[in-house]
Amino acid sequence: xxxxxxxxxxxxxxxxxxxxxxxxxxxxxxxxxxxxxxxxxxxxxxxxxxxxxxxxxxxxxxxxxxxxxxxxxxxxxxxxxxxxxxxxxxxxxxxxxxxxxxxxxxxxxxxxxxxxxxxxxxxxxxxxxxxxxxxxxxxxxxxxxxxxxxxxxxxxxxxxxxxxxxxxxxxxxxxxxxxxxxxxxxxxxxxxxxxxxxxxxxxxxxxxxxxxxxxxxxxxxxxxxxxxxxxxxxxxxxxxxxxxxxx
Amino acid sequence: xxxxxxxxxxxxxxxxxxxxxxxxxxxxxxxxxxxxxxxxxxxxxxxxxxxxxxxxxxxxxxxxxxxxxxxxxxxxxxxxxxxxxxxxxxxxxxxxxxxxxxxxxxxxxxxxxxxxxxxxxxxxxxxxxxxxxxxxxxxxxxxxxxxxxxxxxxxxxxxxxxxxxxxxxxxxxxxxxxxxxxxxxxxxxxxxxxxxxxxxxxxxxxxxxxxxxxxxxxxxxxxxxxxxxxxxxxxxxxxxxxxxxxx
Numbered sequence: 229x230x231x232x233x234x235x236x237x238x239x240x241x242x243x244x245x246x247x248x249x250x251x252x253x254x255x256x257x258x259x260x261x262x263x264x265x266x267x268x269x270x271x272x273x274x275x276x277x278x279x280x281x282x283x284x285x286x287x288x289x290x291x292x293x294x295x296x297x298x299x300x301x302x303x304x305x306x307x308x309x310x311x312x313x314x315x316x317x318x319x320x321x322x323x324x325x326x327x328x329x330x331x332x333x334x335x336x337x338x339x340x341x342x343x344x345x346x347x348x349x350x351x352x353x354x355x356x357x358x359x360x361x362x363x364x365x366x367x368x369x370x371x372x373x374x375x376x377x378x379x380x381x382x383x384x385x386x387x388x389x390x391x392x393x394x395x396x397x398x399x400x401x402x403x404x405x406x407x408x409x410x411x412x413x414x415x416x417x418x419x420x421x422x423x424x425x426x427x428x429x430x431x432x433x434x435x436x437x438x439x440x441x442x443x444x445x446x447x448x449x450x451x452x453x454x455x456x457x458x459x460x461x462x463x464x465x466x467x468x469x470x471x472x473x474x475x
Numbered sequence: 476x477x478x479x480x481x482x483x484x485x486x487x488x489x490x491x492x493x494x495x496x497x498x499x500x501x502x503x504x505x506x507x508x509x510x511x512x513x514x515x516x517x518x519x520x521x522x523x524x525x526x527x528x529x530x531x532x533x534x535x536x537x538x539x540x541x542x543x544x545x546x547x548x549x550x551x552x553x554x555x556x557x558x559x560x561x562x563x564x565x566x567x568x569x570x571x572x573x574x575x576x577x578x579x580x581x582x583x584x585x586x587x588x589x590x591x592x593x594x595x596x597x598x599x600x601x602x603x604x605x606x607x608x609x610x611x612x613x614x615x616x617x618x619x620x621x622x623x624x625x626x627x628x629x630x631x632x633x634x635x636x637x638x639x640x641x642x643x644x645x646x647x648x649x650x651x652x653x654x655x656x657x658x659x660x661x662x663x664x665x666x667x668x669x670x671x672x673x674x675x676x677x678x679x680x681x682x683x684x685x686x687x688x689x690x691x692x693x694x695x696x697x698x699x700x701x702x703x704x705x706x707x708x709x710x711x712x713x714x715x716x717x718x719x720x721x722x
Contacts, residue, residue, distance in 0.1 A: 296556070296560065299546065299556065300552050300553070300556050303550035305547050306547070309543070309546065309547050313543065320567075331703050334703040334704055335703050335704075337704060338703065338704045338705065338706050399656060399657060399660060402649065402653070402656045402660075403653055403656050406649070406650055406653045406656075406709060407709040409646060409649045409650050409653075409656070409707075409709065410646060410706045410707045410708070410709070411706075413646060413649075413660075413663065414703070414706075416660065416663075417667070417703070420664070420667075456578050456581040456582050456585065456661070456664070457581055457582075457584060457585045458585065459585050459657045459658075459661075460656075460657045461657070462653060462654040462656065462657070
């Protein structure tokens with residue numbers, strides 16, 4: 229690589245896009261592994277997932293440097309400029325996705341108790357949906373298909389709904405059996421991280437729209453996460469449970 | 476403004492910087508108000524804070540559009556290019572700060588119970604520290620003072636420590652009195668949002684370093700948030716409390 233002189237704008241852009249495709253693949257893998265690590269309580273996988281985030285971070289720094297150099301040296305315009313700016317934006321979203329997945333993996337290491345089975349199933353389901361959305365939006369980017377990107381953008385509401393129902397469920401578990409408070413708190417943050425990863429997929433969808441159509445779709449995405457205004461009342465006659473959630 | 480033709484790169488950059496200064500001021504205000512709203516349980520202030528986030532969102536779209544137009548039309552290089560790119564990056568961090576503050580304000584509306592006084596004091600203290608850091612980093616940006624920015628960058632660890640101790644405290648409250656679970660969960664997310672706002676201030680500090688020195692300081696910031704691996708064991712002989720936390 230050293231000493232290689234890039235002969236055209238296209239060649240430089242191709243190289244950025246290769247890095248970005250590699251980064252997208254790593255982020256998908258990172259997310260899939262973090263979901264497996266938490267749902268199966270697999271500490272070894274969690275450890276690997278935490279370690280591998282470094283590669284994603286390095287790719288972001290690399291892509292941003294390549295893109296800025298390209299803008300400075302070649303002064304691209306119109307679609308070429310949008311391609312370059314989009315690469316910076318998408319790499320920044322992928323870096324955050326890697327970070328959030330790493331945080332899920334960290335929590336997988338902390339989760340040593342057996343957990344309420346139904347909540348864990350819900351978390352697995354939400355995780356798979358978030359992963360599907362990420363794959364879809366990266367495919368849409370690879371094909372510069374803004375309509376496909378908009379499908380992802382609209383479907384984020386389903387993830388928000390899953391998050392809402394998990395939030396209520398986990399709060400209920402904690403109230404029913406306070407011994408699960410520490411565990412369920414971690415699972416709440418895992419669910420929140422998944423919801424945030426979904427938001428980053430919609431950011432990428434918006435960038436694809438900007439890239440292909442040259443227009444900003446702005447801030448009017450339907451927001452379905454209502455947990456910040458959710459309160460559950462503690463039942464007045466909560467039976468004092470000898471709850472048998474431990475394995 | 477309509478029809479006004481920008482006569483120089485400097486003039487266009489000044490205009491971007493004015494928008495950014497306004498955006499920074501609004502983000503500070505938004506954060507201060509959201510902290511007051513939650514610590515004083517002031518629903519009216521919470522409502523205003525939620526509504527005013529829209530202005531910050533609009534400024535981000537506006538700054539990004541101005542900056543991209545400037546790059547496309549003027550093809551700036553070196554420091555001029557870094558100035559323009561930095562404006563895009565900082566506006567993106569400020570937009571997220573506004574968003575996180577809005578979320579704190581939403582939770583202020585949900586918090587109707589009286590809350591454990593000491594936790595609320597801790598939250599107020601953490602909030603003030605986060606606000607100080609944001610002010611500092613925006614001043615550092617206004618003066619293009621990368622050393623001052625690096626002070627902010629290093630001090631983020633203190634915020635992480637405050638977050639760690641609040642996290643443990645809130646978990647303990649929930650265990651001692653399960654009737655506070657719903658409330659304390661909201662306060663946990665508020666604390667997490669404040670910790671994230673601290674991270675965005677460090678992002679801005681990194682951008683200032685990039686802007687002034689032309690170099691990326693990379694990913695080696697000391698990370699002090701250990702809550703993702705924190706577990707609190709439920710005490711075996713937890714007395715069944717008639718806890719009198721209600722006012």
